[in-house]
Amino acid sequence: MSQTQLSPRHLLTALIVIVLWGMNFVVIKVGLKGIPPLLLGALRFVFVAFPAIFFLARPKVELKWLIAYAATISFAQFAFLFSAIAVGMPAGLASLVLQAQAFFTVGLSALVFGDKLKTSNVLGMLLASVGLALLGSASIGVHASASQVSLAGFVLTLCAALSWACGNIISKKMGQVGILNLVAWSALLPIIPFVLMSCLIDGSAVVLSSLRNIDFNSMLAILYLSGAASLIGYTLWGKLLTTLPTHVVAPMTLLVPVVGLSSAWILLGEALNQTQILGALIVMAGLLFNVFGYKLVAAFAQFRKS
Incomplete structure (x- = not known):
């Protein structure tokens, strides 16, 4: 039975998923120390698929949609993301910039499905664009430190976000499907x-x-990416989506880059400079406004009428 409020158990489940997904970016960087990015992607998906496919039924979707989803969400997104971190994108900032998928998804939905953009969507996109521009301006091609962004890494992360958004559109085309099976x-x-x-x-x-x-660290990284972040993370997230309304669950993903930035700072020493901090805050503000801004816009409209 669907509920409308977070219980302590649901909140704990959500926090576990947020931590698993937020730490994912630090683990990617650890794995890349011993394995090339595209090979790391292959190994990640080997352990996601096997032995799971022997216990889970094939999702009831047309083969063309399954292929399209795999090409965007599974292949393109992680090929771009792993390559981005390999060429100098800090893990913490990658967790934030990847959230641009939310805006790409909104834009693509408007183009493909004719969804009407809300004022909050547009303002959120504009805010996030300013933040991303600031993060991009922090790109330094030489003397790069753990806190600095390579331009190639920044662009590749945006490509990963666009690939994720394309996968979201394909998922919407598929309709209801078991998320873990998919x-x-x-x-x-x-x-x-x-x-x-x-x-x-x-x-x-x-x-x-x-x-x-x-080596041992690389194997642990692969097992984490495939088992913890993928199979466990998506299983728990799927349970939340089936028991709670989407508008209650979805905004909690905004905490993923908070965990990503914090864990990268603590474990990898990725301290942000002032420009990056400002850019990150503006991007987060844009993400928050995209999710919750419609309430503010509606309240302001109501206030003007009164």
């Missing part, structure tokens, strides 16, 4: 493309050497 079966399709692209870009010798010499 995650597991869509993980099966990008494994070979990831391996082929890694061989093409990094070289087959590097790929084989990385597999032969994989």
Whole structure:
């Protein structure tokens, strides 16, 4: 039975997912120390798909939509994200910039489905754009430290966000489907493309050497990305979505970049400079306004009428 309020149990479940997903970006950076980004993507999805697909039924969607979802959410998003962090995007800022997917999703929904943009959506996009511009202006090509952004990493993270948004549109086209079944079966399709692209870009010798010499930290990173962040995270999140209204659950993802930025600062020493702090705050303000701004706009309209 669907509920309308967060119980302590639901709140604890949400916090577990937020921490799992927020820490995800630090773990990616750890994994990339020993494994090329596209090979890390392949290994992540190997352990997401196997053995899960032997216990979960294939989602009841047309094959073309499953392929499209896998190509965008599973392959493109993580190929761009892992590559971004590999070329210098700080893990904490990646967790924030990736949330631009919310605005890309709103824009694509307007184009594809004719959804009407609300004033809060537009204002939220404008705010976030200013914040992203500030973060982009902090890009430094040389003498890059843990707190500085490579321009290539910044652009690749935005590409990951756009890929995520495209996957959201495809998911909307598919309609109601078991989220864990979809995650597991869509993980099966990008494994070979990831391996082929890694061989093409990094070289087959590097790929084989990385597999032969994989260390303990890299294995833990792979298990975390596939097991904790993907299978456990999506399972718990799916349960929340089935028991609570979407408008109650969805805004809680705004806490993911808070955990991402905090954990990257504590564990990786990714302290933000003043420009990045200002940009991050403005992006968060834009995200918050995109989710909750319609209430403020409605209240202001009501106030003017009274």
